Each structure stands twice: as structure tokens, then as C-alpha cells.
Amino acid sequence: MESTVLNIKDLSVYYGDNKALNNISLSIESRMVTAIMGPSGCGKTTLLRCINRMHEINGNVRTTGHIYLYDSDLNQMNPIIVRRKIGMVFQKPNPFPTMTIYDNVMAGYRLNGIRLKKSDRDMIVEDSLKKAALWNEVKDSLLRKGTFLSGGQQQRLCIARALAMKPEILLLDEPTSALDPKATSRIEELIVELKQYVTIMLVTHNIAQASRVSDYTVFLYLGDLVEYGQTERLFTVPEDKRTEEYLTGKFG
Amino acid sequence: MEDKGIRFRIIKDRMFFLFIVFFSLLCAAPLFLIFYYLVKNGLSSISLDFLLNLPKPVGEEGGGLANAIAGTLLLIVLASVISIPVGVTAGIYLSENKKSRTASYVRMFAEILQGVPSIVIGIFVYLWVVVPLGGFSAVSGAIALAVMMLPVIVRSTEETLNLLPYSLKEASMALGVPYYRTIIKVILPTGFSGILTGVLLSIARISGETAPLLFTAFGNPFWSLDITRPISCLPLEIYQYAMSPFPEWHKMAWGASFVLIVIVLLLNIFSKLGAKKWKVQY
Amino acid sequence: MIREKIFRLVLKFSGLIITVILMAVFATLLYKSLPSIRHSGLAFLYTGIWDPVADEYGALPFLIGTLVTSFLALFISLPFSLSISIFLGEYYKNGFFSNALKTIIELLAGIPSVIYGFWGLFVLVPIIQQFQLKLGIIPYGVGMFTSAIILSIMIIPYSASISKEVINMVPADLKEAAYSLGATRYEVIRKISLPYAKSGIFAGILLSLGRALGETMAVTMVIGNRNSIPKSLFDPANTMASIIANEFAEASTNLYHSTLIQIGLVLFVVTALISFAGKKIIKKMKRDIG
Numbered sequence: 001m002e003s004t005v006l007n008i009k010d011l012s013v014y015y016g017d018n019k020a021l022n023n024i025s026l027s028i029e030s031r032m033v034t035a036i037m038g039p040s041g042c043g044k045t046t047l048l049r050c051i052n053r054m055h056e057i058n059g060n061v062r063t064t065g066h067i068y069l070y071d072s073d074l075n076q077m078n079p080i081i082v083r084r085k086i087g088m089v090f091q092k093p094n095p096f097p098t099m100t101i102y103d104n105v106m107a108g109y110r111l112n113g114i115r116l117k118k119s120d121r122d123m124i125v126e127d128s129l130k131k132a133a134l135w136n137e138v139k140d141s142l143l144r145k146g147t148f149l150s151g152g153q154q155q156r157l158c159i160a161r162a163l164a165m166k167p168e169i170l171l172l173d174e175p176t177s178a179l180d181p182k183a184t185s186r187i188e189e190l191i192v193e194l195k196q197y198v199t200i201m202l203v204t205h206n207i208a209q210a211s212r213v214s215d216y217t218v219f220l221y222l223g224d225l226v227e228y229g230q231t232e233r234l235f236t237v238p239e240d241k242r243t244e245e246y247l248t249g250k251f252g
Numbered sequence: 253m254e255d256k257g258i259r260f261r262i263i264k265d266r267m268f269f270l271f272i273v274f275f276s277l278l279c280a281a282p283l284f285l286i287f288y289y290l291v292k293n294g295l296s297s298i299s300l301d302f303l304l305n306l307p308k309p310v311g312e313e314g315g316g317l318a319n320a321i322a323g324t325l326l327l328i329v330l331a332s333v334i335s336i337p338v339g340v341t342a343g344i345y346l347s348e349n350k351k352s353r354t355a356s357y358v359r360m361f362a363e364i365l366q367g368v369p370s371i372v373i374g375i376f377v378y379l380w381v382v383v384p385l386g387g388f389s390a391v392s393g394a395i396a397l398a399v400m401m402l403p404v405i406v407r408s409t410e411e412t413l414n415l416l417p418y419s420l421k422e423a424s425m426a427l428g429v430p431y432y433r434t435i436i437k438v439i440l441p442t443g444f445s446g447i448l449t450g451v452l453l454s455i456a457r458i459s460g461e462t463a464p465l466l467f468t469a470f471g472n473p474f475w476s477l478d479i480t481r482p483i484s485c486l487p488l489e490i491y492q493y494a495m496s497p498f499p500e501w502h503k504m505a506w507g508a509s510f511v512l513i514v515i516v517l518l519l520n521i522f523s524k525l526g527a528k529k530w531k532v533q534y
Numbered sequence: 535m536i537r538e539k540i541f542r543l544v545l546k547f548s549g550l551i552i553t554v555i556l557m558a559v560f561a562t563l564l565y566k567s568l569p570s571i572r573h574s575g576l577a578f579l580y581t582g583i584w585d586p587v588a589d590e591y592g593a594l595p596f597l598i599g600t601l602v603t604s605f606l607a608l609f610i611s612l613p614f615s616l617s618i619s620i621f622l623g624e625y626y627k628n629g630f631f632s633n634a635l636k637t638i639i640e641l642l643a644g645i646p647s648v649i650y651g652f653w654g655l656f657v658l659v660p661i662i663q664q665f666q667l668k669l670g671i672i673p674y675g676v677g678m679f680t681s682a683i684i685l686s687i688m689i690i691p692y693s694a695s696i697s698k699e700v701i702n703m704v705p706a707d708l709k710e711a712a713y714s715l716g717a718t719r720y721e722v723i724r725k726i727s728l729p730y731a732k733s734g735i736f737a738g739i740l741l742s743l744g745r746a747l748g749e750t751m752a753v754t755m756v757i758g759n760r761n762s763i764p765k766s767l768f769d770p771a772n773t774m775a776s777i778i779a780n781e782f783a784e785a786s787t788n789l790y791h792s793t794l795i796q797i798g799l800v801l802f803v804v805t806a807l808i809s810f811a812g813k814k815i816i817k818k819m820k821r822d823i824g
Contacts, residue, residue, distance in 0.1 A: 054426060078535075084428035094419040097534040098441045108427040111437050147533045158423070165427065265718035272625065275617035280638050282687045286645060286653050341548035348545065358549040360810070361556045367741070367809035368559065369748025371775050372798045375782070376559045379566060379795075399555060406552065432541035460646020463750040463775070467783045487648045487751075494652045494755065502656070509649050516644055 005030040005168060005199050006051065011065035013046055013055065020046045022223040023065070028169070028216075033191060033200045035214035035231065037207060039251055042220040044203045048171050051201070052086040053079040069168060084108070087162030087198075091174040093154035095146040095161070102142040104157055105129060108165040124164050131197060132160035133190050152183025156190065163198065170194065172202045176209070188213050207247060211235050219243050287513075294510025297503050303511075307473050307489075310498050317508050319475045323390070323485040324515070326477060327469065328455055330394030335401040336451060342402075343409020343447070344435060350414075359410075366403035373399050374464035382468055390476075390483035393469025397461060401454040408450025412443045417534060445530035452523035456516050462487035486512045560802065567796035569789055578796065584761040584777075586785070591793040595763045599771035602764070603678050603753060604746040607685035608739065614686075615694040615742070616735070622694075623701030624723055643691035651755030654684040659756060666768060676758035677770045684752050693735075693742035696816070700734025701727055703823050737815035744808035748801060750775040774801055 006028035013021040021043045028034050036044045049055040051067060056079060067074040074082050095104045103110060105125045116124070125142065129135040134156040138149070146157055155175060162170055172191070176184040191200060191213050204210050210217055210231065217231045219240075227234060227243045238244045245251060305316025342358070349355035373396050381392035416439060424434040440447070465471075470482040471492060477483075486508050493505035570578065574591055581592025618639065626632040659675035662683075666673040704727045712722045728735070758770020759780060772780070774797045785791045 052426060054422070057422075057425060080428045080430055082428075083426055088426040090419060090422060090426075092419055094417070094423040096420070096423065096438060096442075097532045098438075098444075107424075108429070111424060111427065111429040111433055113433075161423075161427070261718050261721070265720040268720040268723075269625070272617045272620050275614050276621040276635055279614055279618065279642065279687075279690060283638055283642050285657065286649070289653060289657055290649070338548055338551055341545060342552055345545035345549045354546075355549065358552055360813070362552050363813050364806045364809045365552065365556050365559075367744050367748070367805050369750065369775055369798075369801050369805055371748070371750045371778050372559065372563070372802050375778070375795060375798045376562055378782075379562055380558075402552065402555070430538060432538055435541070456644060460648065462646070462648040463779060466779055470783075487646060490648050490652055491751065491755070494648075494655060505652060509652055512646060513649060516646065517641075520640070520644055 003030045004028065005070065006201075007066075007068040008051075009066045009068070011047075011050065011063065011067060013043070013050060014062040016060055020223055021050075022225075024220075024225045025065075026218060026225060026228050028199060028201060030199050031195055031197075032215040033195050033202060033213055034216040034218060035210035036201065036203045036218045036220060037205065037210045037246075038220035038226075039246065040205070041222070043223045044218075044220050045173055047218075047220065048088075048173055048201060048203050051169070052083050052088050052171055054083075054088065084112075084165055085167055086169045086171060087165055087167035088171040088173065089155070089158050089162055089175050092178045093151060093158050095149075095154050095157050097145065097147055099145065100143045101138050101146045101149075101157060104146050105160050105164050107161055128160040128164040129157075131163050131194065132156045133186070133193070134160055150183065151179050152186055155179060155183070155187060159187075159190070159194075163194075167198060169199045169201060172200065174203055174205060177205065184209075219246065221246070290506070290510050290513055293503070293506035294508075294513075297507025298510060302504075302507050306475055307504075310500060315500075315504065317484075317486070317489055317504065317511070319472065320484045320486045320489040320508060321511065322475070322477065323469070323472070323483040324459060324487075324512075326390060326479075326483065327394050327397060327465075327485055328459055330391065330479065331397035331401055331458060332451070332455060334394060334398035335405060335454070338398075339402045339405030339451075339454075340409050340440075340447060342406045343450075344413065344440075346406065346410040347413035348435070362403045362406045365399070366407075369463075370396075370400060370461055371463040371466070374467055377464065378467045385480070388468060388470035388482040390469055390479040390481065393465045393483065393485075394479070396464035396468045397458040400458050400461065400464065404454035404457060405447075405450050408453070409443075409447050412446025412450065413439060415446070416442055420534065442532050442534060445527050445532060448530065449523045449527045452519055452526065456519035456523070459515055459519065460487055460512055462491050486515075560806075563795055563799040563802055567792055567799045570792035570796040573789055574793070578793070582763045586781075586787070586790045586793075589789065591789075593774070593777075593793070593797055595761055596772050596774045596777050596797065598763060599678060599757065600747060600773040600775070602767070602771075603681045603685055603757070603773060604743060606678070606682035606767075607689060607746050608743055610682060610686035611690045611693065611742065612739070615690045615692075615697060615738070618690070618694040619697030619701055619735070619738075620723060620727075623698040624719075624727060627702065639691045639694055642687065647688070647749060647751040648755075650684055650688055651752035654680065654752060654756040658683065671766075671768055674758055674768065674770055676756050677768045678757065678764055679767050681753045681757045681773075684756055685746050685749060688749060688752060689742040689746050692745050693738040696738030696741060697731070697735045700731040700738065700816070700819065703734070703820070704730045705823065731819075733815050734819045737812045737819070740808055740815070741812040744805045744812065747808075748775060748805050750779050754779045774798075 004027040008024055008026050011021055011024040036047060038044050046055060055061050096107055102125055105128050106121055109116060176187050194200060214231045217234045219227045221242055227238060227240045301314045302316045304318050305314055306319055308315035346355050346359050377392050377396040381395055382388055420438060420442060421434055424438045465488055471488040472482045472484045490505050490508045493501040578591060578593050580594055582594040583590045583592045584595060622632055622635060658680060662680050663673040663675035709722050709726055712726050753773050754776035757772060757776055759772055760770040761772055764771040778794050778798055782794050785794055
């Protein structure tokens, strides 16, 4: 039974006078992987960052329109709360260098001063690392700092860290572009597995990745929502000419 | 003809290199000479008496500089307590507000403050602390030293924090951690090593300062840890003993100089070691 | 949200403290100099008699003492600091020799001023006295010349480190172009690197001058403490900083204090201007390169 977890209505984003997103409306299905793709500068990262309100951090940004998480308007909520409900993984893996692997996974709780019983903490750490397919590799080194891990492992640690907060949605901003092909395919497998636990939105500049991994695809171009639909359909019979040109490599 | 031209140029090149090396290495000479005399004349003055006793009147044996050593330590602690919180916070302010015009003024003011002669700082603290309090005191000396430590701490904190990758802040904020906690619990701990280095270097700088203490801490021949009274310290004693006409006191000055240089060297070494030990890979 | 606001306010406040301190130093010095300004006006700067007992406050001797020692120190230190900066910026950017020289410079910079003065008084002064005897002049030992020597050693690390940074910043492709045309190392340094780094090197020199002007203890200990206008390079004298160090604690009248403070004000303004100008030049240079 599919249901909509995120409803984006008429979203426009301005950086100063520059319009980065133009009247985007779309709905994100629960427990599905939705890929957002498009050439550089199309606004895909902007769109992603609007959802967990990270775009506000750098000032001078204005949005119109609404984003609803179930029935709540995200713009009316405290951004801190929004970010606890919606997790994000970045392009370059960024585990906290002063913390152990264990503490990194628990970072969302620790940094917010949320105290849990040791047994609860242990459970969250094991559960998140297992979901992120990292548990077996680090279970004996939980008290070491995460910097000895490879790039791919560090990224899975960041995924575990985000999952530990039990978010409704997991936002992935080009999570494999800094990784080698082997690590990339591991993460892609992981994404497909993770959707049973959490809704995933994935920004990628890699068309093939979008087709491999996602259930739904959004195609953005110059701030406009050009096309949106089930991945299989969009990749085989795109409705918009621009989509077709992008998929066949005419630009981007 | 060609040959002569090239050969001459090559000779010039070699001579230039020798000139550069010569003048550069010559700078080691005063360093060597200073250390040599410090060790030669100073080491012999160091004894348990010297380290533990109080100064005795001229002519009496066994005087020491325990009060000066204690005074130096007390002044360092007091000045640090005042300057570190303000300096680190200001460093955070500058690093977090790179685009702000106000912040760029503050940065410039800190740089100018660093260049102000230490004796002028001494006058300033004299007028604002010594006169109202009605006398010289350790606290006024500590304030003068704190003012001198500030720009160094501010600059090194700012530079350390500027080196941290932006992704660190992003990762924390994306977890729903508020800005202030992100700075205090993620950014500061990650930058700890660099900040510590800056603090230790600023302490090394002020531990040998004399001019701003001439009319603030003033000096004290007796043992005192009272911060409202004048206090002795190694640099002041060195100055006083060196300028005196008594050879015994000159000997004490060598000893005090030796102890002071050891303290400064240790601080420099600790700051280098500390930087390595607490260095965080990011 | 309240905690956020408080935090940002605390950050701003710390910046305010720095500002207030600097402004307060200037304002206090100015205010307390007023009695002296009212009494002597500008004549203070070119009158040569310093006799506080007779209420005569001519600071010219100290002005001369400061300028002579500082500029002479600058002059002496120049070949050394330039050599070091070229050594570290061109020839030995890293490795053993680089670290060794860097350590030497750091140590020189770390020696407290009072130890420089003390060593100068007991080691350098006797040597200068021998030298003066050979020249047939009064062997004071102390004096402007000796002060300039000590001062030059003290300021070498300052201009050396700034100049080295600047020379390091010269773009490699410019140098490579010159090398590929057959230039020797010396020629590249002299005709490419140094001209390019010119303004930064000047800034380094300017900042070390600022340091020299404000240096107190080492100079006070070897300058000889004489309040009259020095006639020769080897004469004892006093600088603006040393006269304050010597007489401030015992200044008996308000006017006396005020005049010394006025001397401090002059020092403050001059060093502030030098700091400001020097840093501005370096900033401009970094912008032009980067």
C-alpha cells in the first residue's frame, strides 16, 4: 500500500535575485527510492536541502510554497526538529574526527544531550551499523576513531549515523561521487536494501545510478521540474523531449 | 665570448648562494652566544637554595628567587584565566563571521593591539587599575599580561578554526544539532590542538615580559601570593639585579635568566608536542 | 532559540571587548596627555632640554634616540633577514636545513627582551668598549650603537618570517618560465621573485620597524640612560620607550606624568599606523596573487 510521505507544493527558491527552483510540485512515496537528477545547476541539491532546511544556513535565501511531511508544514516547524526527522548524508563522507565509531553513530543523540541507557545505546549502534552493512567490519573496533576506515566505509558510517536517529526520510546528496567504483556499488546495493526501513531521496548526476537504484525519478532542468514518474517508465518512454535528450547524453 | 658570459653568471650565482647561506647561518651566532653565557653563568647559580629561598640582603649568602618563580607562575595563571575565555571566544567570532564588516574591523583592531608597545599597555593598566586600587598589585600585572596575550590567542584560534572543513559543521547541523552546540561540541574539540598551541605560545611570550609589569606588578622582595599586593617575577628580578652594582646580584640575575629561558623553552616544546599529540585528522 | 541568540551575542560581545580595549588605550593616553599638550604644545617634539624639575619637557633627545637606534637596527638586520627569507623561501623550503634555520629563528624570537638586554649589558658592552678604545673614543660601551646591534638581532625574526612567506607565494610558473629561458637561480631570484614580492618584503620591514620602535627592556638596559641630545653614534642616550621605563614610576608631578604619557601616545599612534599600513600591504599582496 503506497502512501505519500512528503508533499511538495509550488516550491520556489531564490538566492538573492537568482531563482534556483521554479514552482516545484511533487509527492514522494513512502518506503521508495526517489532519484533526483539533472545537469549541473539544475537545482537538485537545492531541492534536497530545502527538505531538511539546510539551505537556510547560508543566509540570503527565500522560499515560497510549502513542503508537508505527512500533514505538518516543514516551514512552520523548528528547523532543529525537521533535521531530526529527516536525515542527510553528504557527498564527501564526514564522520566526526574526534569521536569513536560508536560515538559517531550516536552523535545525533550525544550532541543534542539526549541521554539513553547503555543497553538502548548499544542496541541503536548495532542496529544502525547492521542496516548500513558496516557492522561486521567494525564490530570489534567500535571504540576506535573512524578515520582509519576507507572512504566507502566512512560513508556507510555516515549512513548509520543518520539512520540512528530513526528518520522518516533519508536524503542522500550524491553519496557515491567521492568513492571508487567498488565502494559505489556497495552503497547502491545498500540503498535498495534500506528502503524497507526508510524513505530515500537521492540526488545523483549519474544517470545509470538513478536507473539502477530508484523506483521513482525526478528530472530537473534549470530550476524547473521537467518530468517525474516511475523510473522504469521515465527511462524507457520519457514524456518530455528534454528528458529524452538528457538521457541520451545530449547535454549535462 | 659566450663562454665567458655564462661562466661569469654561474660564478655570480654560486657567490650569491654562499652569501645567502653565510648570512643566514650567521644568525645562529648570537643565539649560540646567548645560550652559552646563560648556561655558563646561570647554571652555576642554580642550587636548591636558589630555587627555594627568598632573596637575602646584599652580602648574605644563600639568597634565592622562590618568590620570583612563584610570582611568574601566579601571573601566568591569572593572565591566562582572563585572556583565554575572551580570546578563544573572539577567535570563534571572527572565524564564524568571515563576511561581516564589523568582524573585519575587530580583526584589524586585534592586529593593531598586537603591535602596541608593551610599555604603553603598562601605562594603560596603571591608569585604570593601579591608580584606582591605590597601589601596585599582582592583578594589575596579570591584566596587562592578559591584554598582551589576547591578540595572539584570537589570531591562532581564528586560523585554527578556519582550517576546519565546512562539512564538519554541516554534518552536525544535519543531525538537528543547534548552531551553538555544533560550535561548542564539534568545532571546538576538533580544533583543540591548534587552539592549545596558540595559548601556549602566548604564555611563552608573556612569561618573559617585563615592561608592562614595571608599574603594575612592580616587584616584591618578599614572598607574596596576594593578588592585591605587588608581586615579584623572574623578568622583573632579572632587570633589577642586572642594573644593580652588586656582583652577587648579577650572579642571581644569570640564574634567574637561566630559569626563565628554561621555562620559555619548555613551553615552546610542549606546544609543539601537544600540537602533534592532539592533532585531529579530518 | 534563546540559547542560540545568547551564544551569538556572547560571540559579538567578545569582539566588542577587543574593540573597547584598543579604543580605551587610545582615549586614555590622549586624555591623560592633555595637561602636557596644553603646557608644551608641539614644541615638545623639537625642544632638546629634558629637565622635569624645572618643568622643561623637551622630548627631542628621545625622539633622536628612538629614530637612530631603530633605523640603524633595521639597516643592520636587513641583509640577515633578507638572506634568511630567501634561504627559506627559495633554496630550502623544507627538509633538514629548513627546519634547522626555522628553529633558530623561532628561538631567537622567543628569547625575552630582558634577557637580550642583560646579555647585551654583560657580554656585548665589554666587547664594544674594547672596540671603542681601539677607535680612540670614550669607552662607554653602552649607547645607541650597542642598542642598535641588540635591537637588530631581536627584529630579524619578524621581517624574516613575513618576507619568507611572501617569497614563497611567488607563483611557480613565473619562475619556471624564467628558468626555461636559461636564467640562473640568482637571476630568477633577483629579477623575478624579489620584484614580485617587493611590497610584501617592504611590509615585513615596516612591521619590524614598528617592533623596534616599541622595544623597551633590551634597549633600556644598554642605551646608557642619558637625557641629553646624543651627538655621536656611540653616545649614551635614551629612547621614548626607555625614558618611560626609567622615569614613570618616580614621576612626581602631574605634568611630569602627563608628558611621559604623551610620549607613550606618540609611540602608540606611530606603531598603530605602522601595523595598519603593514597589514594592509600584505593583504593587498595576497589578494593580487591569489
